[in-house]
Amino acid sequence: MRIVIVDDSGLRATVLEEGLREAGYEDIHVVPPRGAFVAKLERMAPDVVLMDLGSPSRDTLEEMLAVSRALARPIAMFVDQSDDAMIGAAIDAGVSAYVVDGLRKDRVKPILDLAIRRFNAFARMQSELDEARTALADRKTIDRAKAILMQTRGLGEPEAYALLRSTAMNQNKRIVEVAEALITAHSLLGGQP
Amino acid sequence: MTPLSAAFLPLTDSAPLIVARARGFAEAQGIDLTLVRTTSWATLRDRLVYQQVQAAHMLAPLAIAVNLGLSQQPAKISAPFKLNVNGNALVMATEFAAALDPEPAKRVRDPEATAHDFANAIGLYKRKPVIGVVHRFSSHALMLRYWLGYAGVDPDRDVTLRVLPPSFMVEALRLGEIDGFIAGEPWNSVAVAEGLGEIIAAGVNIWRRGVEKVLAMRTDWMEANSDTVDRLLVAVSQAAAWCDDPANREELALLLEQPEHVGQPAEWLLTALSGQMVLRQGDGPVDVPDFLLFHREAAGFPWRSQALWIYSQLVRWGMVKADAASEQLAGNVFRPDVYRRALGAAGVPMPGASMKLEGALAAPLPVGAHQGALTLGPDRFFDGAVFDPDDIAGYLAALAHRTE
Numbered sequence: 001m002r003i004v005i006v007d008d009s010g011l012r013a014t015v016l017e018e019g020l021r022e023a024g025y026e027d028i029h030v031v032p033p034r035g036a037f038v039a040k041l042e043r044m045a046p047d048v049v050l051m052d053l054g055s056p057s058r059d060t061l062e063e064m065l066a067v068s069r070a071l072a073r074p075i076a077m078f079v080d081q082s083d084d085a086m087i088g089a090a091i092d093a094g095v096s097a098y099v100v101d102g103l104r105k106d107r108v109k110p111i112l113d114l115a116i117r118r119f120n121a122f123a124r125m126q127s128e129l130d131e132a133r134t135a136l137a138d139r140k141t142i143d144r145a146k147a148i149l150m151q152t153r154g155l156g157e158p159e160a161y162a163l164l165r166s167t168a169m170n171q172n173k174r175i176v177e178v179a180e181a182l183i184t185a186h187s188l189l190g191g192q193p
Numbered sequence: 194m195t196p197l198s199a200a201f202l203p204l205t206d207s208a209p210l211i212v213a214r215a216r217g218f219a220e221a222q223g224i225d226l227t228l229v230r231t232t233s234w235a236t237l238r239d240r241l242v243y244q245q246v247q248a249a250h251m252l253a254p255l256a257i258a259v260n261l262g263l264s265q266q267p268a269k270i271s272a273p274f275k276l277n278v279n280g281n282a283l284v285m286a287t288e289f290a291a292a293l294d295p296e297p298a299k300r301v302r303d304p305e306a307t308a309h310d311f312a313n314a315i316g317l318y319k320r321k322p323v324i325g326v327v328h329r330f331s332s333h334a335l336m337l338r339y340w341l342g343y344a345g346v347d348p349d350r351d352v353t354l355r356v357l358p359p360s361f362m363v364e365a366l367r368l369g370e371i372d373g374f375i376a377g378e379p380w381n382s383v384a385v386a387e388g389l390g391e392i393i394a395a396g397v398n399i400w401r402r403g404v405e406k407v408l409a410m411r412t413d414w415m416e417a418n419s420d421t422v423d424r425l426l427v428a429v430s431q432a433a434a435w436c437d438d439p440a441n442r443e444e445l446a447l448l449l450e451q452p453e454h455v456g457q458p459a460e461w462l463l464t465a466l467s468g469q470m471v472l473r474q475g476d477g478p479v480d481v482p483d484f485l486l487f488h489r490e491a492a493g494f495p496w497r498s499q500a501l502w503i504y505s506q507l508v509r510w511g512m513v514k515a516d517a518a519s520e521q522l523a524g525n526v527f528r529p530d531v532y533r534r535a536l537g538a539a540g541v542p543m544p545g546a547s548m549k550l551e552g553a554l555a556a557p558l559p560v561g562a563h564q565g566a567l568t569l570g571p572d573r574f575f576d577g578a579v580f581d582p583d584d585i586a587g588y589l590a591a592l593a594h595r596t597e
Contacts, residue, residue: 035370056358058235059328062265063356066329077239077265087243096239 001103002027003111004046006037008055012122016050019118023110033057038064045071048108049098050115053091065098073101078108086112093119138176145179148186194225195421200240201250202231203455204359205378205465206277206406208445209487210250211454213432222424230453233358234328235265241409242268247418248425250276251409254503257523258330261513271415272407272500273531274426276433278492279403280465280485281333281396282381283340285322285373286366290391292317297472298479300393304575307393308344315351318372323353325362325374332405333375333396335506340399342509342592343576349510366390377405378465378485379457388474395470395481400552402490402572404499407527415531426535430493437488442466483570490570491542495527498548498582505585509592520585542567551580
């Protein structure tokens with residue numbers, strides 16, 4: 001069974017491809033939705049196409065599926081009306097799947113289940129990464145604000161941090177917000193940012 | 194408060210839904226409106242069909258195509274309200290446009306002459322022109338086909354229509370993947386501003402009152418939640434009136450500019466709202482009246498004859514086989530009865546009929562209305578053809594005869 005993954009995100013495509021390989025599928029191709037990607041897809045004659053639901057190129061893909069004369073068998077969206085929960089899970093996870101006409105449901109379901117799990121795992125990874133990035137950026141901001149306090153008020157590092165923290169508590173703000181305000185005020189007053 | 198989710202694509206004509214939420218029209222009707230930003234019509238359709246949202250900002254022809262089973266899983270969806278009228282333009286690469294009238298304003302004002310010039314230009318051009326359209330079942334594609342067909346151009350043979358997301362059109366034009374495109378604003382103005390192409394036709398000058406986006410919902414949901422539907426229509430109708438008021442233009446452009454809405458610079462969005470279009474890089478703006486309508490002339494009223502016009506075009510281009518059942522199904526997608534029920538008490542001028550001849554008005558005409566005064570604007574097709582919804586076969590035969 002030939003599976004084509006159409007995805008802009010190289011990382012998500014890799015995560016999905018690995019999962020499919022582990023599950024024993026071998027004929028897997030990744031195509032980014034750019035340029036003449038539909039012609040490439042047509043030549044591959046896939047049995048299953050997996051695509052990010054958020055990709056703006058879904059309309060381009062569906063047009064190809066509607067008009068292609070090159071595909072031996074029509075491909076349509078995998079829809080099993082009897083399984084609303086699965087459709088909901090796929091949409092929530094951001095997966096869309098197109099399946100060649102005549103492919104049995106029990107052969108497609110494991111692929112879609114796996115794609116849903118992998119897409120969800122990728123989304124979790126992404127949000128953890130975002131959180132880590134934010135945490136790092138916050139720490140840098142707080143460090144700069146501490147440096148300003150240490151320099152202008154002659155405080156030690158623990159005192160500077162304590163001052164930021166107590167100010168934040170009194171104003172019911174996050175420490176990073178107080179730090180940002182301090183950096184802005186400092187540069188407005190002519191200090192080095 | 195009734196929670197309700199609506200999907201939209203980041204386009205200028207999603208404005209009535211965005212304003213319904215942002216300006217509190219929905220809240221005043223007891224609706225807690227959540228907007229779901231979507232990047233393709235396929236995903237918007239799926240969210241609606243599989244009940245992830247209750248309403249959607251949808252291409253009118255797509256709503257009909259879903260009912261006819263032409264766009265993936267068939268489903269019953271209805272359009273009790275039109276979100277706007279008009280709003281598209283055709284851009285062609287500078288090199289192609291050079292074969293047309295040298296005066297851009299004349300091209301746009303005289304779509305008959307420009308269609309003939311376009312037909313001649315195809316033969317002179319270096320290749321079969323590739324024209325980007327946003328979707329097979331878009332008003333844009335149907336309008337382009339109609340316009341080309343007038344000059345004897347077969348849109349399936351003499352040009353290549355390629356489906357691309359609107360936001361990719363400008364880049365594809367730059368890379369030479371396409372030679373032109375028809376899309377909603379702001380993409381036409383962006384292509385002009387970057388000197389890649391020229392606006393050679395405006396939707397409003399092809400059909401003076403062209404159907405564009407509708408507020409679509411699943412028919413079963415609509416029928417089971419009539420009270421919510423009525424309140425939603427009141428809110429969106431009030432929002433559309435707000436959008437149409439020139440006094441609110443700047444504020445509307447700034448609202449649409451926000452990244453969670455359309456997410457494009459306000460100055461680009463203002464061109465469609467004001468109808469002040471720059472047709473070629475470096476030229477001054479040209480006034481294109483009625484470029485985009487939201488509310489006036491009962492723009493939201495879903496005339497069944499308009500749904501049938503769309504159906505007639507699907508038949509004309511071989512996308513669906515003509516039969517009485519399909520015709521009835523297509524006509525019933527537009528639900529003037531729901532519009533009347535919802536807005537009857539709201540003081541909105543209400544047309545007396547649900548069908549009319551399309552394209553018969555050359556000048557504004559006061560018409561019979563149940564409440565208030567209603568004047569319909571000119572709704573001519575550029576070629577003067579009149580669509581009689583009771584004689585679709587005759588209409589299509591006349592169109593075919595003319596282009597032979």
